[in-house]
Amino acid sequence: RIAEMAKVTQLIDNEVFRAYVTYATIILLKMMLMSCITAYYRIRRKAFANPEDVPFGKSENAKKFLRTDTDVERVRRSHLNDLENIVPFFGIGLLYALSGPELSTALLHFRIFAGARILHTIAYLTPLPQPGRGLSWAVGYVVTFSMAYKVLKTALYL
Amino acid sequence: RIAEMAKVTQLIDNEVFRAYVTYATIILLKMMLMSCITAYYRIRRKAFANPEDVPFGKSENAKKFLRTDTDVERVRRSHLNDLENIVPFFGIGLLYALSGPELSTALLHFRIFAGARILHTIAYLTPLPQPGRGLSWAVGYVVTFSMAYKVLKTALYL
Amino acid sequence: RIAEMAKVTQLIDNEVFRAYVTYATIILLKMMLMSCITAYYRIRRKAFANPEDVPFGKSENAKKFLRTDTDVERVRRSHLNDLENIVPFFGIGLLYALSGPELSTALLHFRIFAGARILHTIAYLTPLPQPGRGLSWAVGYVVTFSMAYKVLKTALYL
Secondary structure, three states: OOHHHHHHHHHHOOOOHHHHHHHHHHHHHHHHHHHHHHHHHHHOOOOOOOOHHHHOOOOHHHHHHHOOOHHHHHHHHHHHHHHHHOOOOOOOHHHHHHHHHHHHHHHHHHHHHHHHHHHHHHHHHHHOEEEEEHHHHHHHHHHHHHHHHHHHHHOOOO | OOHHHHHHHHHHHEEEHHHHHHHHHHHHHHHHHHHHHHHHHHHHHHHOOOOOHOOOOHHHHHHHOOOEEEEEEEHHHHHHHHHHHHHHHHHHHHHHHOOOOHHHHHHHHHHHHHHHHHHHHHHHHHOOOHHHOHHHOOOOOOHHHHHHHHHHHHHOOO | HHHHHHHHHHHHHOOOHHHHHHHHHHHHHHHHHHHHHEEEHHHHOOOOHHHHHHHOOHHHHHHHOOOOOHHHHHHHHHHHHHHHHHHHHHHHHHHHHHOOHHHHHHHHHHHHHHHHHHHHHHHHHHOOOHHHHHHHHHHHHHHHHHHHHHHHHOOOOO
8 A cells, every 4th residue: 555655656756747737736826816806806896696695784774785896796806807817727737747858948948838827816806907918928838838838749649 | 356356445435435435526526516406496597698598589688698686697606616615625635534543533524514514506596584694614624724734744744 | 848848748658648638738729720710800899898998099089999890799708718628628638648548539529629719710700500510519518528428437436
């Protein structure tokens, strides 16, 4: 059983894989943070999606808090944009980490992507004037394509 | 080729990894079920998103069925909440399973998460009064953070 | 370090895993393409979600371009449907590729899923009359269930 466990954990001993694990975890935690920011704005703006969520007043009264709010919707769009971009990064990044890239090249990809997505969230929520958000989105997008290119070059089997 | 296959499948022989595989698959299947529940409510409530989906009446008539319905929107929010929470569980959980946790600890994490998300769906669709849904969401969230902590403690490479 | 890297990259030498990597990457890239199609329609239809995104006119003027457009919303629903279906495929497919299926069976699953999702996007955006889109959705759904069945049969550990 110990030998078996050793085989499984050998993946986590590889430096490229550890770098992937670190940045993938950080960026997934960042995405999870969006749920808390949404909840914060829903309470502060008193704008809820479900009648049972309204924390004050009678149920008669609750209906007027079932509304959309521009700030809440902004956070939700930012969260959905994370899903649309971090899911491909997680998936393609995992396959990339297994395709044997140079450590320095891999670190460059992971760091730029993580930085770009953190900037994207800041640009979305502040909001910063364009093209701030657009550029940070594009940088993450190009990094993911670059990893996909390496993956397909290494592993293509149609 | 058989030796090669043996190396790949050795991952699936590890008990922690098998436990991860089992619970990750169950919870992804639960998420997929939301598509069917949405379709069921769309047909029952006659509330469709696309003109070509309306299964009755002429195209003139179809327009009045292009509407939102509170029950359909509730199922859709539940589905999106699954995406927002099950994606991080799948990703962080995979890295956690590779980081060599104790089998009993890992099983505890996977079972609590799967149970919490099933309760979350029941609480959302019934709907149960708060804080039922809020608590089930928070439990799944904390479990994912706990796994992320173990992952970063084991593999951190910035 | 070279021996270590060899162990990590042995996964990518396995034919089933290479097939998975290829189709998973292709289908994630297809999903990423939806972001560009959304941006294209937002600019063409002059329908934006954020005031800072409106690329013309004064900020006074910008408000009238903050609107929803049926074509933009159609692309967005198609993108969300991709997320709802490609995330389970990526996750369950990864576990399936590690569960030691026959190469020919695995290729059949991956090819049918990728084809079905490409047809789904074409059917959604054209739009083609139903049941074109419904069938292509169902085919991808059944393929994912079939892989989940194999995964649970191989690895079940509750």
